[in-house]
Amino acid sequence: xxxxxxxxxxxxxxxxxxxxxxxxxxxxxxxxxxxxxxxxxxxxxxxxxxxxxxxxxxxxxxxxxxxxxxxxxxxxxxxxxxxxxxxxxxxxxxxxxxxxxxxxxxxxxxxxxxxxxxxxxxxxxxxxxxxxxxxxxxxxxxxxxxx
Amino acid sequence: xxxxxxxxxxxxxxxxxxxxxxxxxxxxxxxxxxxxxxxxxxxxxxxxxxxxxxxxxxxxxxxxxxxxxxxxxxxxxxxxxxxxxxxxxxxxxxxxxxxxxxxxxxxxxxxxxxxxxxxxxxxxxxxxxxxxxxxxxxxxxxxxxxxxxxxxxxxxxxxxxxxxxxxxxxxxxxxxxxxxxxxxxxxxxxxxxxxxxxxxxxxxxxxxxxxxx
Amino acid sequence: xxxxxxxxxxxxxxxxxxxxxxxxxxxxxxxxxxxxxxxxxxxxxxxxxxxxxxxxxxxxxxxxxxxxxxxxxxxxxxxxxxxxxxxxxxxxxxxxxxxxxxxxxxxxxxxxxxxxxxxxxxxxxxxxxxxxxxxxxxxxxxxxxxxxxxxxxxxxxxxxxxxxxxxxxxxxxxxxxxxxxxxxxxxxxxxxxxxxxxxxxxxxxxxxxxxxxxxxxxxxxxxxxxxxxxxxxxxxxxxxxxxxxxxxxxxxxxxxxxxxxxxxxxxxxxxxxxxxxxxxxxxxxxxxxxxxxxxxxxxxxxxxxxxxxxxxxxxxxxxxxxxxxxxxxxxxxxxxxxxxxxxxxxxxxxxxxxxxxxxxxxxxxxxxxxxxxxxxxxxxxxxxxxxxxxxxxxxxxxxxxxxxxxxxxxxxxxxxxxxxxxxxxxxxxxxxxxxxxxxxxxxxxxxxxxxxxxxxxxxxxxxxxxxxxxxxxxxxxxxxxxxxxxxxxxxxxxxxxxxxxxxxxxxxxx
Numbered sequence: 110x111x112x113x114x115x116x117x118x119x120x121x122x123x124x125x126x127x128x129x130x131x132x133x134x135x136x137x138x139x140x141x142x143x144x145x146x147x148x149x150x151x152x153x154x155x156x157x158x159x160x161x162x163x164x165x166x167x168x169x170x171x172x173x174x175x176x177x178x179x180x181x182x183x184x185x186x187x188x189x190x191x192x193x194x195x196x197x198x199x200x201x202x203x204x205x206x207x208x209x210x211x212x213x214x215x216x217x218x219x220x221x222x223x224x225x226x227x228x229x230x231x232x233x234x235x236x237x238x239x240x241x242x243x244x245x246x247x248x249x250x251x252x253x254x255x256x
Numbered sequence: 257x258x259x260x261x262x263x264x265x266x267x268x269x270x271x272x273x274x275x276x277x278x279x280x281x282x283x284x285x286x287x288x289x290x291x292x293x294x295x296x297x298x299x300x301x302x303x304x305x306x307x308x309x310x311x312x313x314x315x316x317x318x319x320x321x322x323x324x325x326x327x328x329x330x331x332x333x334x335x336x337x338x339x340x341x342x343x344x345x346x347x348x349x350x351x352x353x354x355x356x357x358x359x360x361x362x363x364x365x366x367x368x369x370x371x372x373x374x375x376x377x378x379x380x381x382x383x384x385x386x387x388x389x390x391x392x393x394x395x396x397x398x399x400x401x402x403x404x405x406x407x408x409x410x411x412x413x414x415x416x417x418x419x420x421x422x423x424x425x426x427x428x429x430x431x432x433x434x435x436x437x438x439x440x441x442x443x444x445x446x447x448x449x450x451x452x453x454x455x456x457x458x459x460x461x462x463x464x465x466x467x468x469x
Numbered sequence: 470x471x472x473x474x475x476x477x478x479x480x481x482x483x484x485x486x487x488x489x490x491x492x493x494x495x496x497x498x499x500x501x502x503x504x505x506x507x508x509x510x511x512x513x514x515x516x517x518x519x520x521x522x523x524x525x526x527x528x529x530x531x532x533x534x535x536x537x538x539x540x541x542x543x544x545x546x547x548x549x550x551x552x553x554x555x556x557x558x559x560x561x562x563x564x565x566x567x568x569x570x571x572x573x574x575x576x577x578x579x580x581x582x583x584x585x586x587x588x589x590x591x592x593x594x595x596x597x598x599x600x601x602x603x604x605x606x607x608x609x610x611x612x613x614x615x616x617x618x619x620x621x622x623x624x625x626x627x628x629x630x631x632x633x634x635x636x637x638x639x640x641x642x643x644x645x646x647x648x649x650x651x652x653x654x655x656x657x658x659x660x661x662x663x664x665x666x667x668x669x670x671x672x673x674x675x676x677x678x679x680x681x682x683x684x685x686x687x688x689x690x691x692x693x694x695x696x697x698x699x700x701x702x703x704x705x706x707x708x709x710x711x712x713x714x715x716x717x718x719x720x721x722x723x724x725x726x727x728x729x730x731x732x733x734x735x736x737x738x739x740x741x742x743x744x745x746x747x748x749x750x751x752x753x754x755x756x757x758x759x760x761x762x763x764x765x766x767x768x769x770x771x772x773x774x775x776x777x778x779x780x781x782x783x784x785x786x787x788x789x790x791x792x793x794x795x796x797x798x799x800x801x802x803x804x805x806x807x808x809x810x811x812x813x814x815x816x817x818x819x820x821x822x823x824x825x826x827x828x829x830x831x832x833x834x835x836x837x838x839x840x841x842x843x844x845x846x847x848x849x850x851x852x853x854x855x856x857x858x859x860x861x862x863x864x865x866x867x868x869x870x871x872x873x874x875x876x877x878x879x880x881x882x883x884x885x886x887x888x889x890x891x892x893x894x895x896x897x898x899x900x901x902x903x904x905x906x907x908x909x910x911x912x913x914x915x916x917x918x919x920x921x922x923x924x925x926x927x928x929x930x931x932x933x934x935x936x937x938x939x940x941x942x943x944x945x946x947x948x949x950x951x952x953x954x955x956x957x958x959x960x961x962x963x964x965x966x967x968x969x970x971x972x973x974x975x976x977x978x979x
Contacts, residue, residue, distance in 0.1 A: 113899040114638070121641055128648060128663075135660055141929025145655035145662055148917045152648050159641035166637070176898050180694025184894060187693055187866070188887065191686070194870050195883040207870075211863050219859040233864060237871055241506070246517060247875045299926060305659045327614075327925045328657055330918065333794040333803075337737045340793055343613035343926065356792050356812040429523065432810035 114170035118163025125157035186218050202252025203242070207234040260400040263413050264441040265448060266421060267430065268396035270370025271312040271348040272380065274363040276339060284367035284386055287346070291322035299325040300346040301335040306460065309335060312348035312369055312393040315459050316383065319390035339363065350395045351376060352434040369393040376434055392455065396438075398445065414441050473599065480826030484834045489532055492525070493831050496533035497838045500540015501846075507548055507681065507872030510557045511541035515801050519808075527809035528824050532831040534805055538798060539591060539832075542781050543839045546583040546774055547850055550576060552865045554685035554872070558676045558742045559777035561907050562749040564684045566762060566769030573765050577709030577851045582719050582767055583774040584843040590727040590775035591836040594782035597731055598789075599829055606790035609735045614922035615933050619943035620736070621916045624743040626947045628750050628908060636954060639905050642896075646909020647916075649674060656914065657921045669881035678873045678882045679910050682889025683903040685869050689862050690894040709848055711767070719771035722752045726775030733776075734783020737793060741780035745773035746908055763902075782832070789813055789825065 128149055138144025190210045197206040211230035215221045221229075242249045273284060281287040291298050302310035305328050317324050327344050329335040332353065339347040340362060347354075351374050357363040358377070365380045369392055373382055383391035399417060401410060420426060421439050430437055440448055483489060503514035514537050522530035545560040550567035563583065570579040612620070629640050652663045653673030664670040711719070726748045733744040752772040753762045762769050787793040792813040794800035806813055811824060818825045856864070873886045893903050927933035935941045 117896070117899045117901060118641070121645060124645070124648075131663060135662060136658075139929075142924065143921055145658050145660040148913075148920075149648065149651045149662065152644055152651065152913075156641065156644040156648060159637060159644055162637055163641060171900070178898070180691070183694025184690040187690060187862075188891065191866065191870065191883075191887050191890070195880055195887060198870075198874065198880055198883065203871075207867055211867065214863040214866070215860065219863075221859070229860070233867060237867060241871065241875060245503075245506075247513070248878060249871075249874070296928070304656060325925060325928070327922050329922070330656060331800075333800045334737065337610065337787070337793045338613065340791065341610035341613055341737075352807070425523075429808055433807050 110168060111173045112167050112170040113173055113176060114167025115164050116173050118160045118167055120160075121163065122157050122160030125153045125160055128153040129157070183218070187214065190214050190218075199250045200252065203249040204234045204238050205252050207237070259403045261403050261405050261410060262445050262449060263399040263401055263410060264417050264421075265396060265398040265438060265445045266417075267435050268394040268438045268440075268448070269350050269352070269435055270368045270374060270382070271309065271393050271395060272351050272354060272368045272374065272377065273316070273346060273348055273366045274339065274354050274358065275346050275366060276342055277362055277364045278342075279345060279364070281366065282364075284381065284383070287366055288320045288322055291320070291324060295323040296325050298346060299327050299344045300348070301338040301344040302326060302328050302348075303332040303335050304328050304330060307332075308393075308395050309348050311456060311459050313346075314462065315369070315393055315455065316348070316388070316391040318459070318462050319383065319388040348393075350435075355434055375436060394452065396448075396452070398449070417441075476822060476826045477599070477830060479823065480828075480830035481833075483528065483823055483827030484532070484830035489529060489827065489831060490834065492529045492533040493536050493835050494838055496536020497540040497835055497842060500537035500542075501544040501839070501842060503537065504541035504544020505547045507554050507677075507868050510677075510876070511538050512798050512801065513876075514541055515798065515805075519801065519805055522805065523808065527806070527811050528827050530809055531802070531806060531811070531824070531828055532835075534802055535828065535832060536835050536838075538802070539778065539781050539835060540839060542778050543584065543587050543843055545777075546587075546770075547580065547846075548868075550579045550583065550770070551850060551853055552685060552868075553688045554865065554869060555677075555680045558680065558907075558911055559745055559780075560774075561680050561684070561904065562745045562773040563770055564680075565749075565904060566764075566766050568688075569763065569765035570767065570770065571854065575715075575765065575767075576854055577847055578711040578715055578767070579770050580847040580850060581709070581844065582711050582715065582771050584840060584847070586719065586723045586726065586771045586775040587778040588836050588840040589723050590730060590779035591782060591839075592833060593727050594731045594734075594779040595829060595832045595836070598782050598786055598832075602786050602790040605735050606787050606793075609737060609787050610791065610793070611939060612736045613937075614919045614926060615937050615940040616943070617736075618916060618919035618923055619934060619940035619947070621743070621912055621919060623943050623947045623950075624747055625908070625912060625916075626950050627747055628905065638901055642901060642903065642905040643909045646906035647913040648909075649679070649906070650910040650913020651917075653914070656918055657925075667881065669879055673914060674885050674910065675876060675882055676907070676911055677876050678886040679889050680907050681869050681873055682886035683893035683907060685865065686886060686890030687893025687897055687903070689866060690890060691897055693858070693862050709851065715767045718767050721755075722748075722768040722772035723775045725751065726772040727779045730776035730779030731783040734780030735786040737787055737796075741777070741784060741796065742911055743908070744776040744780045746904075748772040748776035789817060789828075792817075 132146040132149045132153065135146035136144040137146045137150065190213050194206050194210045197209070208230045211233060212226055215229060216223065216226035238249060241247045273287070275281055275287065281290060300313050302313065304310065307328070309332060310326065310328065313324060313326070324346070327338070329338055332349065335347060336349065336353060338344050340357065348369070354363055354365070355376060358365055365377055367386060368374050368377070368380055368382045370382055371384060371392060373380060401413060418439065418441070421437055427437065484493070499518065500511065500514060503511065515534055518534070518537060522533060525533070542559065545557055546563045546567065548554045549560040549563040550571050553564050553568040555561045555564050567579045567583070570576065625643060629636055629643060650673065652670055654660070654671045655662055661671065729748050729751070730741070730744040733747070734741045749769055749772060752768045753759050756762065756766065756768055758766070784796055784799050788799040788803055792803070794803045803813060811817070811821060869886065870883055873882050874880065876882060896903055923933055934944060
């Protein structure tokens with residue numbers, strides 16, 4: 110039966126194989142003087158063993174199909190908002206990016222009122238900028254027009 | 257380095273070779289002779305591969321024709337801890353960092369990498385005096401501007417910097433750090449920089465791996 | 470002894486003078502602020518304020534910087550408990566049970582226990598620092614690469630042995646974390662590993678983005694979309710303070726955490742990070758109800774929080790007694806002392822008794838200040854939970870992104886956090902613990918470096934680990950742990966872990 114442990118174990122074993130394949134580009138060194146590829150290879154081998162063991166012994170874990178993914182749309186939307194923030198942060202500047210991302214999350218995703226959304230997004234974006242950039246002198250990116 | 261225009265050099269400290277006080281070597285000559293007898297047996301710590309403290313040691317090994325065992329650490333602090341704990345036999349370090357430990361008798365200075373002796377350690381010879389002129393190395397700090405900065409701006413920066421370096425407070429702070437000010441600007445700085453870059457490139461090439469541009 | 474006490478009296482006369490008191494207070498306030506805000510850790514806080522201290526005399530400057538340092542350690546637990554965002558590596562473990570307590574309406578209790586635990590640990594470890602600094606510092610220096618390797622390996626084994634549920638799953642997660650920790654420049658040879666041309670990955674993937682992603686972001690992804698949002702917890706004043714039972718259950722963990730943290734803290738290097746992990750593992754093992762761990766066990770907050778604070782004082786031992794920086798933060802403090810003309814080391818106590826004892830006394834004073842400062846803040850912070858979740862989580866996300874970005878000013882770190890958030894979300898669905906991944910990421914570079922340094926020291930002979938008494942002892946303890954965990958395979962009886970898993974299953978059924 111396909112269980113959570115088996116799915117995860119399979120994925121881990123796959124990752125281990127990829128790492129082993131990618132490590133071939135680096136010098137392995139010897140047992141006495143390990144090279145840069147030495148530790149990754151050893152760890153990948155260990156992970157491969159653990160992953161395989163999980164597949165073998167994971168029959169009693171809960172079934173993969175019983176895992177509820179009901180909130181996936183929401184999770185993807187939130188993730189997309191964060192990805193937008195990461196993309197825009199150094200292009201549009203901190204304040205613009207955060208205002209837009211917050212407005213999307215509050216206004217579109219959580220259906221808050223327009224006045225609340227706009228005021229809250231602006232206040233949090235500008236407030237946190239003041240606290241970190243102006244007061245604590247942690248430089249945050251500025252976009253066009255110095256925003 | 258083509259992307260920068262030099263403004264001025266602020267300080268340049270030669271590194272100092274130190275060994276734990278309980279080791280047999282009393283002079284740099286003892287150390288080098290012993291290293292020749294036992295190639296690859298005497299170990300030294302460094303701030304990391306191709307870090308300043310590593311390069312200083314490599315320049316020495318090639319100048320003196322010895323082979324030392326390199327144990328890199330993640331920074332100058334851990335490298336110092338390693339020699340104080342007796343886990344390695346030698347360290348090349350900036351003078352300021354090791355001075356307190358030399359004074360307290362835990363470490364013994366053998367020689368310096370400078371073209372002249374360090375003011376705070378007048379009894380410690382330089383490798384140049386000992387017949388290894390190629391072992392010259394400095395940990396230096398200077399300021400650069402981006403390439404293409406207009407000359408009037410550079411001049412202004414230089415003047416401001418010279419005034420700042422001459423301030424009594426700055427001098428006092430640097431004295432406390434045991435870091436003498438070595439102000440150089442313009443051609444003088446360029447010459448220092450070129451010489452340093454050449455020494456380093458030679459050193460790196462000798463270590464065996466050269467990053468190509 | 471008498472001499473020490475009379476010196477301490479001199480110290481207190483220095484520390485309690487109004488100006489010094491003012492600087493200690495200022496340092497504590499800034500430190501708390503810096504600790505509460507994600508992304509700005511104690512290192513950034515001290516570095517930022519270092520130039521501001523140049524105009525002060527040495528004692529004031531150092532008292533203020535020390536205030537920032539342990540103020541940040543106090544503040545670090547706040548976001549972990551309230552939002553499941555660890556401000557730094559030391560508060561990762563607090564996220565697990567601290568946040569679970571907050572979801573049960575015990576946020577006030579968790580914050581108060583964390584503050585009191587930090588206070589006790591801070592004060593006791595200063596006492597230890599006072600009497601034991603010189604002999605302990607000498608001992609700590611004997612920790613070279615081989616000892617370090619043995620200690621880190623033991624830390625990993627302890628965690629795997631004591632984690633709940635399947636040891637195999639915990640080990641697999643730790644291995645994954647260790648592999649993630651391999652990304653970046655190989656410190657021994659300078660080779661880029663798994664960076665695929667991204668220069669920003671050179672220093673490896675940072676701990677903060679990994680921890681914030683796996684804990685903070687994954688939590689939001691899993692919770693925000695539920696059809697019924699988590700109910701708002703309205704804290705009542707009566708519930709702000711820990712109950713008598715909670716006090717009783719945290720007393721021993723605080724004591725054990727203090728001793729453990731101090732001992733691990735004095736070892737030069739970054740081993741202090743594992744003190745909170747090991748403390749958590751030990752408390753879980755010793756607890757009468759291990760099943761509560763992960764679901765809001767107060768001991769899981771008290772132990773690690775005490776351990777990380779006491780490690781902070783422990784880190785001062787090699788610095789003050791030998792002039793050796795035991796980590797990045799003491800290194801900055803050391804530089805600060807040298808700027809002010811103080812050279813720490815064996816001669817410090819003799820040459821500048823006023824500064825040394827003033828510093829020690831100000832650590833006592835600082836801990837009291839922090840306790841007074843933090844307990845009323847508990848009431849204030851808990852009110853954050855009154856904010857409805859649909860408004861709260863976008864705000865938390867903002868601080869996640871801001872904090873992660875602020876550490877290095879790098880967008881790559883934000884992407885790492887996003888990737889870790891997605892990974893954490895999926896693993897959560899598949900019922901895997903993510904704390905071992907964080908531990909793996911932290912330990913991987915350290916453990917590899919220590920192994921290869923040891924081999925460089927011994928010219929490739931593995932016997933170096935057994936020839937040195939400290940590392941041999943640590944490795945033996947590790948071996949015993951492994952054998953103990955293999956015992957049930959041979960005797961075929963259920964060990965405590967299997968019994969626990971069954972008990973947990975039973976709990977979930979009704």
